[in-house]
Amino acid sequence: xxxxxxxxxxxxxxxxxxxxxxxxxxxxxLKVGLALSLVSLFYYMRPLYExxxxxxxxxVMTVVVVSEYTVGATLSKSVNxxxxxxxxxxxxxxxxxxxxxSGEKLEPVILQAAVFLLAAAATFSRFIPSIKxxxxxxxxxxxxxxxxxxxxxxxxxxxxKMAHDRLSTIAIGTSICxxxxxxVCPVWAGTxxxxxxxxNMEKLSDSLDGCVAExxxxxxxxxxxxxxxxxxxxxxxxxxLNSKATEESLANFARWEPAHGGFNFGxxxxxxxxxxxxxxxxxxxxxxxxxxxxxxxAKVPDFLKKHFSKFCIRLSTSCSAVLKELSIAISTxxxxxxIDIMVEEMRNAVEELENALxxxxxxxxxxxxxxxxxxxxxxxxxNGSPAVVTLAEIVPLVTLTSLLIEIAAxxxxxxxxxxxxxxxxxxx
Amino acid sequence: xxxxxxxxxxxxxxxxxxxxxxxxxxxxxLKVGLALSLVSLFYYMRPLYExxxxxxxxxVMTVVVVSEYTVGATLSKSVNxxxxxxxxxxxxxxxxxxxxxSGEKLEPVILQAAVFLLAAAATFSRFIPSIKxxxxxxxxxxxxxxxxxxxxxxxxxxxxKMAHDRLSTIAIGTSICxxxxxxVCPVWAGTxxxxxxxxNMEKLSDSLDGCVAExxxxxxxxxxxxxxxxxxxxxxxxxxLNSKATEESLANFARWEPAHGGFNFGxxxxxxxxxxxxxxxxxxxxxxxxxxxxxxxAKVPDFLKKHFSKFCIRLSTSCSAVLKELSIAISTxxxxxxIDIMVEEMRNAVEELENALxxxxxxxxxxxxxxxxxxxxxxxxxNGSPAVVTLAEIVPLVTLTSLLIEIAAxxxxxxxxxxxxxxxxxxx
Numbered sequence: 001x002x003x004x005x006x007x008x009x010x011x012x013x014x015x016x017x018x019x020x021x022x023x024x025x026x027x028x029x030l031k032v033g034l035a036l037s038l039v040s041l042f043y044y045m046r047p048l049y050e051x052x053x054x055x056x057x058x059x060v061m062t063v064v065v066v067s068e069y070t071v072g073a074t075l076s077k078s079v080n081x082x083x084x085x086x087x088x089x090x091x092x093x094x095x096x097x098x099x100x101x102s103g104e105k106l107e108p109v110i111l112q113a114a115v116f117l118l119a120a121a122a123t124f125s126r127f128i129p130s131i132k133x134x135x136x137x138x139x140x141x142x143x144x145x146x147x148x149x150x151x152x153x154x155x156x157x158x159x160x161k162m163a164h165d166r167l168s169t170i171a172i173g174t175s176i177c178x179x180x181x182x183x184v185c186p187v188w189a190g191t192x193x194x195x196x197x198x199x200n201m202e203k204l205s206d207s208l209d210g211c212v213a214e215x216x217x218x219x220x221x222x223x224x225x226x227x228x229x230x231x232x233x234x235x236x237x238x239x240x241l242n243s244k245a246t247e248e249s250l251a252n253f254a255r256w257e258p259a260h261g262g263f264n265f266g267x268x269x270x271x272x273x274x275x276x277x278x279x280x281x282x283x284x285x286x287x288x289x290x291x292x293x294x295x296x297x298a299k300v301p302d303f304l305k306k307h308f309s310k311f312c313i314r315l316s317t318s319c320s321a322v323l324k325e326l327s328i329a330i331s332t333x334x335x336x337x338x339i340d341i342m343v344e345e346m347r348n349a350v351e352e353l354e355n356a357l358x359x360x361x362x363x364x365x366x367x368x369x370x371x372x373x374x375x376x377x378x379x380x381x382x383n384g385s386p387a388v389v390t391l392a393e394i395v396p397l398v399t400l401t402s403l404l405i406e407i408a409a410x411x412x413x414x415x416x417x418x419x420x421x422x423x424x425x426x427x428x
Numbered sequence: 429x430x431x432x433x434x435x436x437x438x439x440x441x442x443x444x445x446x447x448x449x450x451x452x453x454x455x456x457x458l459k460v461g462l463a464l465s466l467v468s469l470f471y472y473m474r475p476l477y478e479x480x481x482x483x484x485x486x487x488v489m490t491v492v493v494v495s496e497y498t499v500g501a502t503l504s505k506s507v508n509x510x511x512x513x514x515x516x517x518x519x520x521x522x523x524x525x526x527x528x529x530s531g532e533k534l535e536p537v538i539l540q541a542a543v544f545l546l547a548a549a550a551t552f553s554r555f556i557p558s559i560k561x562x563x564x565x566x567x568x569x570x571x572x573x574x575x576x577x578x579x580x581x582x583x584x585x586x587x588x589k590m591a592h593d594r595l596s597t598i599a600i601g602t603s604i605c606x607x608x609x610x611x612v613c614p615v616w617a618g619t620x621x622x623x624x625x626x627x628n629m630e631k632l633s634d635s636l637d638g639c640v641a642e643x644x645x646x647x648x649x650x651x652x653x654x655x656x657x658x659x660x661x662x663x664x665x666x667x668x669l670n671s672k673a674t675e676e677s678l679a680n681f682a683r684w685e686p687a688h689g690g691f692n693f694g695x696x697x698x699x700x701x702x703x704x705x706x707x708x709x710x711x712x713x714x715x716x717x718x719x720x721x722x723x724x725x726a727k728v729p730d731f732l733k734k735h736f737s738k739f740c741i742r743l744s745t746s747c748s749a750v751l752k753e754l755s756i757a758i759s760t761x762x763x764x765x766x767i768d769i770m771v772e773e774m775r776n777a778v779e780e781l782e783n784a785l786x787x788x789x790x791x792x793x794x795x796x797x798x799x800x801x802x803x804x805x806x807x808x809x810x811n812g813s814p815a816v817v818t819l820a821e822i823v824p825l826v827t828l829t830s831l832l833i834e835i836a837a838x839x840x841x842x843x844x845x846x847x848x849x850x851x852x853x854x855x856x
Contacts, residue, residue: 011556011558014556015552015553015556018555018556019552022555025552025555026552028551029547029548029549029551029552030548032547032548032551032571033543033544033545033547033548033551034544036543036544036547036571036575037540037543037544040539040540040543040575040579057576057580060572060575060576060579061572061576064547064568064571064572064575065568065572067551111468112465112468115461115464115465115468116461116462116464116465117461119457119460119461119464119492120457120458120460120461121457123456123457123460123461123495124443124447124453124454124457125443127446127450127453128439128442128443128446130439140492140493143460143464143492144488144489144492144493147464147468147488147492148485148488148489151468151488152485241712242670242672242673244670245670245673281715284669284712284715284716285716287709287712287716288712288713288715288716288717288831288834289716357823395785395826395829395830396830398823398826398827398830399826399827399830399831401823402823402824402826402827403716403827406716
């Protein structure tokens with residue numbers, strides 16, 4: 001029993017954490033409660049009740065089903081439900097008319113066949129990606145309403161009355177939901193998408209900095225408390241890796257939303273997906289870098305590490321600065337005046353790192369030559385020991401630099417995606 | 429009009445492709461149609477109709493909502509719907525009794541407050557990850573039923589009768605759906621998950637082979653037709669990158685399923701997620717490798733490339749062989765007798781590649797010395813030109829080898845995950 005209580009307590013604590021950290025979610029719960037209370041007023045107020053009859057139940061059902069966290073999702077479900085019901089209702093009445101014309105024996109056969117065929121067709125349409133993304137719920141409602149109308153049409157005489165009632169109750173339910181979701185602390189899918197992409201960029205930039213810094217400062221590892229905080233930063237990029245599905249569903253919902261904040265209706269949400277994809281491709285590189293063997297065997301000679309640290313850190317700093325600047329550019333939706341200069345600087349950093357690699361090989365060769373010749377110590381870092389460096393020793397370092405250069409290239413592509421996205425916004 | 433027709437034609441073609449390639453999906457549509465036809469028989473057969481009354485509509489609704497592609501999803505929704513309805517019904521009747529006891533004035537107030545509070549609480553529970561994964565639908569049904577029961581309880585006198593009817597119609601609807609989904613061409617979520625992981629491994633192994641082969645044979649690039657096919661193989665790993673969400677939902681559904689095929693109830697589906705995650709971490713490395721700068725600037729001297737190609741290809745071959753063997757081990761659910769030897773071989777290949785790197789540096793140094801000394805051509809590949817190799821030239825090669833070694837390490841982890849998974853299956 002204690003174990004169960006403990007578990008339950010832990011569960012409550014986690015729930016409390018969610019409530020405190022994300023007040024919007026708590027607000028959403030109150031909004032659902034409010035919408036349900038409003039719609040149940042229809043039951044308590046006699047005159048309204050007489051109007052829509054016992055079908056008021058459909059209004060309650062609509063509110064429960066249509067209430068979603070973001071405005072876009074609510075709108076999308078409402079539109080889907082309304083269109084699905086209307087189409088299926090119209091078709092149902094049509095099929096019912098045909099069936100009644102063809103005699104009492106054929107009537108159930110025709111109705112059954114129509115239900116079977118249309119249900120199968122509508123179910124199939126839900127497998128087609130382009131329909132699934134936008135009209136999945138509508139197709140389900142279509143099947144539901146069509147079956148209900150054509151099946152109950154056999155019994156209920158007042159078919160038109162029923163169809164009309166269903167439509168009007170759905171209209172009542174959806175309008176209550178839409179109004180509440182838009183007027184009381186609205187959560188816009190577009191804004192969520194916008195912030196998600198922005199935050200992913202910031203996290204990526206922090207992780208990149210932390211990753212490179214950790215490599216070059218792995219003496220400080222003794223300090224455990226600091227390590228935990230920095231570990232959190234290092235792992236921050238991980239949420240970017242699997243955010244594709246979230247981004248896509250947010251973009252799908254966002255296109256239903258009217259103008260809000262700085263976004264117009266028809267804001268190019270698809271461009272956010274492109275930016276998100278290129279941010280993700282940077283994250284893959286960091287994932288390959290992070291936790292990889294380059295940390296484990298630190299065989300790299302110290303003087304080389306020191307020599308390269310300034311180039312690598314310069315590159316990673318300029319790279320993460322570009323990412324930060326891009327995230328600011330996205331959040332303010334303006335063209336950053338500095339971005340071109342910063343990208344240029346990143347390119348310079350790449351070039352310098354490449355030059356450093358080249359000069360290292362010269363130095364290395366020189367150092368081997370100094371052993372045959374006798375001019376010791378006229379080159380190199382002034383640390384007096386330009387020893388012979390074997391290739392195996394510098395593999396981790398070379399890998400790091402090469403991946404950094406790759407990350408820089410992908411960051412540049414991200415910058416391009418952001419720029420194109422802005423332009424297509426201005427054009428639209 | 430022509431443009432629209434063209435678009436529509438393309439749409440039909442795509443739909444046809446889905447139908448041909450995935451007959452299971454087509455079958456699913458027919459199953460939904462069949463289930464709906466069966467349930468609508470309740471309307472046509474008088475005696476049955478008298479039994480459950482006008483509430484037979486709930487059975488139709490249940491069938492439409494609960495019919496899902498996999499057996500696990502259908503079961504999960506059915507159980508959720510039944511439990512949610514039962515709990516909410518019981519609570520609704522209870523609250524209704526309390527409300528009627530407290531006088532006519534207080535009654536609507538109590539009912540409203542209960543609807544508001546419970547709806548908000550249930551909505552909040554849907555945000556908690558552990559509940560969302562398994563009982564999301566149940567929480568929605570709970571809100572729906574509770575609101576309907578407590579709101580309509582104000583009017584409908586026969587509350588118990590209504591609750592009983594709803595439960596029995598839901599039982600009819602769900603049992604029709606469950607029977608059809610399990611008996612007619614069942615699609616098991618467990619089997620789907622199993623195959624998904626297996627296929628992902630195979631694709632990864634193909635991509636790895638293709639990737640390394642392409643690097644070392646980039647002279648053949650002229651052959652365009654071959655390139656397209658090989659490009660498809662190269663990109664095959666990409667579906668692994670974003671399969672996390674699919675894997676998780678399949679694993680969630682699979683745990684509802686009874687024993688089927690070689691799987692018992694309580695098969696350790698969570699282990700598949702671990703295997704899937706480690707396969708994905710391999711894929712991240714390939715993603716960092718693929719399309720990266722190592723292909724673009726092929727500055728690597730030919731003799732070095734030749735020298736390394738055999739080591740790299742050996743490593744990638746043994747790595748992809750391990751992945752293939754693991755995918756076979758998963759699909760047959762047996763312990764492969766060869767896997768330990770193969771992993772050992774992969775380790776040897778890694779070591780050899782590392783040795784090659786070390787010996788290369790000696791050779792390189794030697795080759796610079798031969799310029800100062802005079803013993804030309806007594807080392808090296810016998811191709812007569814052991815030229816001075818600068819570090820910048822071999823960066824792509826070093827990166828490739830280092831990433832290959834990392835991929836090998838991650839493959840080993842995958843092998844471990846597969847082994848642990850099998851053991852936990854035997855224990856359970």
